[in-house]
Amino acid sequence: MTLHNAATSTDQLVELDKQHFTHPWTVFDVFAEQGALPIASAEGCYITDSHGKRYLDAVGGLWCTNIGLGRSEMADAIAEQCRTMAFANPFVDMTNIPATQLAAKLAGLAPGDLNHVIFTCGGSTAVDSAYRLIQYYQNCRGKPEKKHILSRKNSYHGSTYLSMSIGGKAGDHPPEFDFITDFIHHLSCPNYYRAPAGLSEAEYLQQLLDEMESTILTIGPDRVAAFFAEPILGAGGVIVPPEGYHQASWALCKKYDILYVSDEVVTSFGRLGHWFASWDRFGIKPDIITTAKGLTSGYQPLGACIYSDRIHQVISEPGHGRCFAHGFTYSGHPIACAAALKNIDIIEREQLLQRVQQIGPYFQQQMRTLEDLPIVGQVRGMQLMVCVENVRDKVSKALFPEELDIGKRISDHAEALGLIVRPIVHLNVMSPPLTITKEQVDTIVRTLRQAIERTIVDLQAEGHL
Numbered sequence: 001m002t003l004h005n006a007a008t009s010t011d012q013l014v015e016l017d018k019q020h021f022t023h024p025w026t027v028f029d030v031f032a033e034q035g036a037l038p039i040a041s042a043e044g045c046y047i048t049d050s051h052g053k054r055y056l057d058a059v060g061g062l063w064c065t066n067i068g069l070g071r072s073e074m075a076d077a078i079a080e081q082c083r084t085m086a087f088a089n090p091f092v093d094m095t096n097i098p099a100t101q102l103a104a105k106l107a108g109l110a111p112g113d114l115n116h117v118i119f120t121c122g123g124s125t126a127v128d129s130a131y132r133l134i135q136y137y138q139n140c141r142g143k144p145e146k147k148h149i150l151s152r153k154n155s156y157h158g159s160t161y162l163s164m165s166i167g168g169k170a171g172d173h174p175p176e177f178d179f180i181t182d183f184i185h186h187l188s189c190p191n192y193y194r195a196p197a198g199l200s201e202a203e204y205l206q207q208l209l210d211e212m213e214s215t216i217l218t219i220g221p222d223r224v225a226a227f228f229a230e231p232i233l234g235a236g237g238v239i240v241p242p243e244g245y246h247q248a249s250w251a252l253c254k255k256y257d258i259l260y261v262s263d264e265v266v267t268s269f270g271r272l273g274h275w276f277a278s279w280d281r282f283g284i285k286p287d288i289i290t291t292a293k294g295l296t297s298g299y300q301p302l303g304a305c306i307y308s309d310r311i312h313q314v315i316s317e318p319g320h321g322r323c324f325a326h327g328f329t330y331s332g333h334p335i336a337c338a339a340a341l342k343n344i345d346i347i348e349r350e351q352l353l354q355r356v357q358q359i360g361p362y363f364q365q366q367m368r369t370l371e372d373l374p375i376v377g378q379v380r381g382m383q384l385m386v387c388v389e390n391v392r393d394k395v396s397k398a399l400f401p402e403e404l405d406i407g408k409r410i411s412d413h414a415e416a417l418g419l420i421v422r423p424i425v426h427l428n429v430m431s432p433p434l435t436i437t438k439e440q441v442d443t444i445v446r447t448l449r450q451a452i453e454r455t456i457v458d459l460q461a462e463g464h465l
């Protein structure tokens with residue numbers, strides 16, 4: 001063990017970070033060379049590094065800083081709860097005021113009869129909790145065989161052993177890791193841009209639904225417990241399924257007594273202009289919604305698994321003395337819940353959902369102007385979720401070789417120009433705070449265009465174009 005005094009300079013900090021902080025998803029070789037960018041402060045849609053350089057953060061942290069950072073009233077709410085009571089045991093029969101208030105608030109905001117809340121530490125644990133709940137529910141109703149899960153290729157549901165296994169991104173399933181494969185089945189990703197050539201969108205949709213139904217029938221409807229789906233596949237590249245996909249897959253779930261889990265970790269709390277997109281945007285009433293991120297706008301780690309009266313009635317049926325043996329020390333953490341309550345209060349007071357309905361279409365429309373660039377295959381998304389798919393050939397949609405790391409090259413140029421966009425292999429994704437202005441949208445589009453143009457020049461110089 002090496003003991004270090006607090007780092008005093010940015011260089012020291014970067015060095016200490018290299019030595020001790022194992023970052024999520026870092027490529028070790030690149031990291032050992034370049035280190036991390038230390039972010040020192042944040043205000044609204046901007047972040048500032050410890051050299052004092054300011055960036056427009058078009059990623060909103062990690063799809064999460066919905067109300068924007070640096071809000072004093074959030075700091076006050078958090079500090080006040082910290083002083084009043086920083087922690088209370090949530091187990092069995094003890095509770096705390098912010099957690100109770102937040103659970104009731106979420107029950108009011110969530111669609112249908114989703115009136116019950118399991119609090120978690122983030123999105124992955126919300127997904128894990130959903131599956132534990134499903135297993136328990138199916139056992140309680142005498143269906144112990146009903147344990148299989150359907151999800152989609154290219155989906156992302158978290159980074160615990162189970163939630164990562166439910167996720168279907170090929171890059172997240174490298175051979176060095178083991179995954180649960182015996183009861184998880186990945187259906188095709190509903191991405192019309194990558195659909196077989198010659199299929200109309202309606203034909204493609206039918207193909208997806210046929211695949212879903214035949215998979216259910218092959219496994220056996222009595223063995224399929226739940227379908228996990230993000231309304232828009234976020235980390236998979238902001239994939240908006242064909243029109244009608246959600247309702248039709250929900251109908252299949254109802255037909256075969258399969259629980260529909262809508263993973264709204266990204267799409268809730270205003271990102272698509274609604275509290276929850278499942279019902280308000282896509283017209284489906286899931287049995288379970290998982291959420292996190294925008295729930296506190298990133299001010300505190302918190303997630304929730306919100307589930308239906310129907311499930312609750314079964315697991316809590318009187319006379320059985322059942323106990324749902326699940327939960328965390330920090331389930332319903334009072335400070336995190338106080339932050340979520342204040343966050344919801346701000347979204348309501350500043351009418352941020354309505355704001356997204358106005359700025360979202362402008363963001364989408366302006367971003368699509370980038371499609372005239374020779375390596376931009378498609379710009380897609382909805383409201384404040386957007387993805388630029390970069391391709392080597394716009395007609396064949398062929399990709400650049402993965403080792404060229406095209407998304408990262410673009411994001412590096414953007415970063416140099418003062419803009420943060422997230423690279424995912426050949427993609428760049430964005431999800432700015434809900435408070436983003438028209439002028440800031442214009443800056444994002446202008447700067448990203450410049451970053452892509454600079455990348456094209458590099459690729460030409462290196463003989464890749």
Ligand code: PMP
Binds near residue numbers: 122157158
């Ligand atoms: N579900 C979805 C749809 C997500 O996008 C994420 C995170 N990006 C998660 C779950 C996992 O959330 P967390 O990182 O908070 O555990």
